[in-house]
Amino acid sequence: MIIVPERAIPDLLTRDASYRAVENVFAAMASGDAYNFPVIREAIGHEDALYGFKGGFDRVGGSLGLKAGGYWPHNLDKHGIINHQSTVFLFDPDTGMVRAMVGGNYSTALRTAAASSVSINHLARKDARVMGMVGAGHQASFQLRAALEQRPFEKVIGWNYHPEMLSNLEEVAAEAGLPFEAVDLDGLAEADVIITITSSFAPILLEHHVSPGTHIACMGTDTKGKQEASADLVARATLFTDEVAQSISIGECQHAIAAGLITEAGISQIGAVINGSHPGRRSADDITLFDGTGVGLQDLAVSAALVDLAVEKGVAIEVDL
Template sequence: MWIVPEKEIAGLMTPEAAFDAVQAVFAAMASGEASNFPVVREAIGHEDALYGFKGGFDRSALNLGLKAGGYWPNNQKRELINHQSTVFLFDADTGRVQAAVGGNLLTALRTAAASAVSIRHLAPEGAKVLGMIGAGHQSAFQMRAAARVGDFERVLGWNPHPEMLSRLADTAAELGLPFEAVELPRLGAEADVIISITSAFEPLLLDGQVKGRTHIAAMGTDTKGKQELDPKLVARSRLFTDEVAQSVSIGEFQHAFTDKSISTDDVTAIGQVIIGQHQGRGDAEVTIFDGTGVGLQDLAVAGAVLELAKQQKKAVEVDI
């Protein structure tokens, strides 16, 4: 069994490699070569934590396994990030455990890669203004990934706790982009691409605030009851996701689905766009990608980083 420690991930997995791995696995899902297993996600009744398992099997890459972990909202008092996880890979031929891979940075990279894939395929032509809703740990990864695939000229940002907006400002400065903190009505009216990355349980971005041709990537924490977008906004948009079943049960589309303003037929797996089986944005004014975070994404980036770690002798082999 191989172990790839969390401390080694930053020197192994690049954002570009994460993008390629995530785009490839979305395509494999759409072509029927890869499938996710049912998600287990529960409040454990301790430290307000959400804990669960996401797994699957990609026959094209022979990636089999799961990610175990979750969200610990009080971790700042321990000087730890809120999201904690480990990816376990298994040999598809024998079922033996193959590797344990640190999942914290990988989760951030694959989540940002998923929104970047959606921007690459669904953003309106000539998009110049990026809107960021949320300024937590993941927001910097999201902005950097978006900037790699989009030709943005400025960034607008909003956060429920304004004192945290310095993270967005610093990241924009790192990217050489002007940044302005604004209220949500202006962000919705001016941004061509909007990334929401919060743990909200009530709508933040309202239907009437979004003007013109816009792409929204809803990337916040997914669980029963989560909500970042107005269901009326969801209902009038062209909808895409990583996994349809997750999006209408624990993802951003669950509320519009529950009130029957949308059905599963209204939601398209983004892999269908990638493999050319769906037109994508087309003539839609607003597109939304609901990134629920599927286990196959984690397996794809973990499989890639395992091979790099073995090549660079940064993986530790142990007998079990």
């Protein structure tokens, strides 16, 4: 078995490798060559933690396995470590033997950012120039770096519940040589692309905050009850997601579905756009929305790429079970 420890991953995994892995697995999902297993997610009654498993099988990429982990909300305060903790286990699909154990924390951040950047590449207008961010926490920096590589943006604007955290976005914008402006929610109407990355349980982004032609990537809603965009805004948009079953149950579309404003048939897989079986954006005035719920196959695809990189660079740890 190969072990790729968490400490080695930042030097191995690039945004480009993450993007390619996620784009390929989304395409495989849409063509029926890859599927996710049902998600298990539980409040364990200890440390207010949520713990669970996401897994799947990709026949094209040959990835079989699961990610185990969750959210420990007191980690940072009590232990000085990040609140999200996870590990990925890969198995040989031909024999069932365990192939690898891979640290999942840094790779989860990159694979989540890769998903939104895939949606921007395939759905945002080619002339998009203003990048908008809702949320400025740890994951927001990963999201913004990946997004800025997808279009020749000229400006970044952002809003956060805690304005003092907007410096995180300003630093990333400065890295890219772009100006940054803190705005109120109405000011987001200037944005051509908006990423929402919060842990909100009430809508933040409303219909009048978004201009025609905007692409929205909602990346924070991955649990029943969470919500970043109003149901009216979701209903107005042309909708795409990583996996429809998750979108309507734990993703951003759950609320519009419950309100009867949209149907499951109105939500398309982003992989269909990648494969060319869906046209994607139909006009410059379309509002497109990608509901990034986060699927196990993303983690498996990125982890498989990590194993290959670790072996190639001689940093993989091999053990006998």
